[in-house]
Amino acid sequence: MAGLLRGTNAILFVCLGNICRSPMAEGIFRTMAQQNGLGEIHVDSAGTGDWHIGKPPDRRAIAKAAEHGVDISGLRARQLAAGDFDRFDLILTMDSANFDNVTAAAPATRHDRIHRFMQLALDRTEDVPDPYYGGPEGFEQVYRMLTEASAALQARMAG
């Protein structure tokens, strides 16, 4: 594991729409990396779907992040692209469906870069649940999971 993380300088977070979970992960991870002095790491996010390309994050995601001092209002959704498998050392998915879709799109030589974020960071099999159709408590739960996972991963990257 230390070997995997030591060489990491570019991380891509992936969810379905790239307007809720993965932009929150991008913003939380980047802000925390700056605070931890890991600021040279390139952080980005993308969706497996194409419905929201060019759109800002969901307003509930923007508000939840802002509540915690993380500004994601300038992010714009994009779809996962073939070049991402070369450009990013780690591709971290929010749930198992994302993981299966990303893996299916990736060349076999890049499969070792793709992980479920909770699994890699916390050794937990749970998904980061899609909050899109639920209430505000879903965004709070996503925020807490992403913060805990980001802190755990960065502690190992720094150590």
Ligand code: 4NP
């Ligand atoms: P995300 O949430 O994958 O966390 O960005 C979703 C946003 C939009 C849709 C699904 C999930 N959608 O079906 O439009």
